[in-house]
Amino acid sequence: MSEPLRLPIAADVDVVEARQRGRALAADAGFSSAEQTVIAAAISEIARNIVMYAKQGEIILSLVQSGGRQGVAVVAIDEGPGIPDLKRAMQDGYSTGDGVGTGLPGAKRLMDEFEVESVVGRGTTVKMTKWRRAV
Amino acid sequence: MTLLVGLAAVYYLGAKLGLRFAYINSSVTTIWPPTGIALAAFVLLGSRVWPAIFGAAFLANLTTTGAVWSSLGIAIGNTTEGLLGTYLVNKFAQGGHVFGRVRDIMRFTALAALFSTTVSASIGITSLALGGLLSWQDAPRVWLTWWLGDAVGDIVIAPALILWVGVKPAVAWTRRRFVEAIVLALITLLVSYGIFGGVFPTRHYPLTVLLWPVMLWAAFRFSPRESATAMLLVSFIAIWRTLGGVGPFSGYAPNESLVLLQVWSGFTAITSLVVAAVVAARREIQGTWRELAVTDPLTGLANHAQLVNALETEIRRSGRSGQPFAVVLLDLDGLKKINDRHGHLAGSLAIRRVAESLLGSCRATDTAARFGGDEFALVLPGTGEVGAWHAARGVVDRLETDAEKPSLSISMGVATYPGDGDTVEALLNAADIALYETKGRRKRRAARV
Numbered sequence: 001m002s003e004p005l006r007l008p009i010a011a012d013v014d015v016v017e018a019r020q021r022g023r024a025l026a027a028d029a030g031f032s033s034a035e036q037t038v039i040a041a042a043i044s045e046i047a048r049n050i051v052m053y054a055k056q057g058e059i060i061l062s063l064v065q066s067g068g069r070q071g072v073a074v075v076a077i078d079e080g081p082g083i084p085d086l087k088r089a090m091q092d093g094y095s096t097g098d099g100v101g102t103g104l105p106g107a108k109r110l111m112d113e114f115e116v117e118s119v120v121g122r123g124t125t126v127k128m129t130k131w132r133r134a135v
Numbered sequence: 136m137t138l139l140v141g142l143a144a145v146y147y148l149g150a151k152l153g154l155r156f157a158y159i160n161s162s163v164t165t166i167w168p169p170t171g172i173a174l175a176a177f178v179l180l181g182s183r184v185w186p187a188i189f190g191a192a193f194l195a196n197l198t199t200t201g202a203v204w205s206s207l208g209i210a211i212g213n214t215t216e217g218l219l220g221t222y223l224v225n226k227f228a229q230g231g232h233v234f235g236r237v238r239d240i241m242r243f244t245a246l247a248a249l250f251s252t253t254v255s256a257s258i259g260i261t262s263l264a265l266g267g268l269l270s271w272q273d274a275p276r277v278w279l280t281w282w283l284g285d286a287v288g289d290i291v292i293a294p295a296l297i298l299w300v301g302v303k304p305a306v307a308w309t310r311r312r313f314v315e316a317i318v319l320a321l322i323t324l325l326v327s328y329g330i331f332g333g334v335f336p337t338r339h340y341p342l343t344v345l346l347w348p349v350m351l352w353a354a355f356r357f358s359p360r361e362s363a364t365a366m367l368l369v370s371f372i373a374i375w376r377t378l379g380g381v382g383p384f385s386g387y388a389p390n391e392s393l394v395l396l397q398v399w400s401g402f403t404a405i406t407s408l409v410v411a412a413v414v415a416a417r418r419e420i421q422g423t424w425r426e427l428a429v430t431d432p433l434t435g436l437a438n439h440a441q442l443v444n445a446l447e448t449e450i451r452r453s454g455r456s457g458q459p460f461a462v463v464l465l466d467l468d469g470l471k472k473i474n475d476r477h478g479h480l481a482g483s484l485a486i487r488r489v490a491e492s493l494l495g496s497c498r499a500t501d502t503a504a505r506f507g508g509d510e511f512a513l514v515l516p517g518t519g520e521v522g523a524w525h526a527a528r529g530v531v532d533r534l535e536t537d538a539e540k541p542s543l544s545i546s547m548g549v550a551t552y553p554g555d556g557d558t559v560e561a562l563l564n565a566a567d568i569a570l571y572e573t574k575g576r577r578k579r580r581a582a583r584v
Contacts, residue, residue: 092499
């Protein structure tokens with residue numbers, strides 16, 4: 001298995017980099033064009049989240065395997081302010097005021113597995129995986 | 136370590152069970168599950184688990200005959216057989232995915248079940264003969280029994296293990312499916328008992344064909360995994376009843392009965408695996424077709440047909456509930472220019488970037504569609520004009536903060552049901568007009584500058 005790819009995230013260009021690397025990784029792993037778009041969209045959401053709320057953080061991309069299936073795993077770590085009301089941040093809607101919201105519900109909907117941990121004052125960790133559909 | 140001990144214990148029990156049916160020589164039997172256990176273990180866990188197989192094989196034979204050197208030889212043969220079979224399955228038959236395709240099942244049968252098992256039979260028979268536990272005259276006949284036991288062990292045991300442990304089920308079972316699985320298992324047991332159980336004790340009616348409806352049920356309603364499991368149940372009952380002296384294969388000498396039964400089991404198992412694989416493949420192709428019929432392959436968004444479908448569904452739903460819904464049309468500006476200046480690859484990438492923005496900004500109930508070269512749409516249930524502009528704003532914000540080059544801009548138009556129209560055509564028309572108004576405004580503004 002390939003080494004995980006660690007990408008520092010601090011500006012919009014880093015979001016682009018993370019998304020492009022995610023797209024390329026998914027393409028290498030044989031994900032369809034449509035699935036690559038979905039993975040890139042989810043990475044965009046959580047990477048933008050880091051830039052907007054934590055200012056800086058890290059995204060780790062890796063290929064994973066389970067039961068003969070291949071997947072792309074994305075971990076986003078920041079040491080930002082954390083999310084006070086996680087339940088509300090995960091609500092699927094446009095009510096958060098600003099246009100792009102927290103991006104978390106979008107990312108969750110796009111991926112197969114999604115986990116978020118957040119401690120106020122300490123930071124947020126998001127772990128998500130997309131599995132390739134059987135060939 | 137726990138894994139190795141556990142595996143060794145399973146192998147040992149399988150071996151001891153098999154050796155209870157050793158009729159022509161205390162070490163040779165037609166029923167030999169360990170071969171299938173070893174093959175499945177190597178395929179699933181890798182060849183590093185060989186010490187467990189080797190140790191368990193050695194112990195099982197040692198405690199049967201007490202002959203150290205022969206047992207050592209047999210253990211070497213058993214381990215080598217599994218490693219060789221696994222090497223061939225991994226190299227030529229897709230390893231753990233072997234039961235997904237007919238071609239790989241055929242290769243599995245030929246390379247692992249029929250070929251790799253000759254190694255164990257040959258080394259084992261030689262070990263027994265050298266150890267004085269078998270006369271050389273008997274060797275060919277005993278070799279055949281050994282080989283058959285190993286081959287059927289591979290064919291009946293390994294598929295169930297590999298499919299249960301190695302392949303993740305696609306979807307969780309519903310309650311109804313669960314009930315059906317239990318009914319299938321019960322009927323499998325019942326039919327097997329009917330065929331092999333000696334319902335007519337003095338007559339050995341050869342009615343093994345009665346099994347086929349059950350195997351077809353497993354294949355067509357379930358997956359290869361359930362087919363392999365059903366076959367395992369059948370094999371178990373068939374062996375048990377045949378040893379009890381009843382059923383179509385009894386009425387011969389014990390070893391002869393078992394040889395006949397195992398030949399039947401081998402062919403039945405392979406045939407049902409093939410049927411199950413073909414059915415599963417067909418089901419998957421249907422799924423892919425169905426998906427291709429409603430999605431745009433480049434972006435994975437809904438296509439035009441699915442957009443119309445979603446609009447029709449929402450019109451019906453809103454007609455009943457009285458709730459409004461909105462449709463947003465979005466146009467990627469200057470796609471032609473991007474294509475001309477940066478090439479079609481950049482054009483495709485631009486389309487995917489817009490799709491990513493749409494996917495990121497819509498809710499689970501929304502539909503994002505690409506219905507033309509540079510034309511996109513969002514269908515937003517339970518949303519009025521304000522909410523629709525808010526959602527559209529999300530897309531624009533995502534594209535504006537996107538630092539990827541070339542930078543993209545989009546034009547939008549919103550229409551709501553029922554205010555702007557109450558048919559698919561009327562709504563799309565209204566949104567289209569709104570879209571061209573914003574486009575025109577922007578062009579005029581640009582021309583003025």
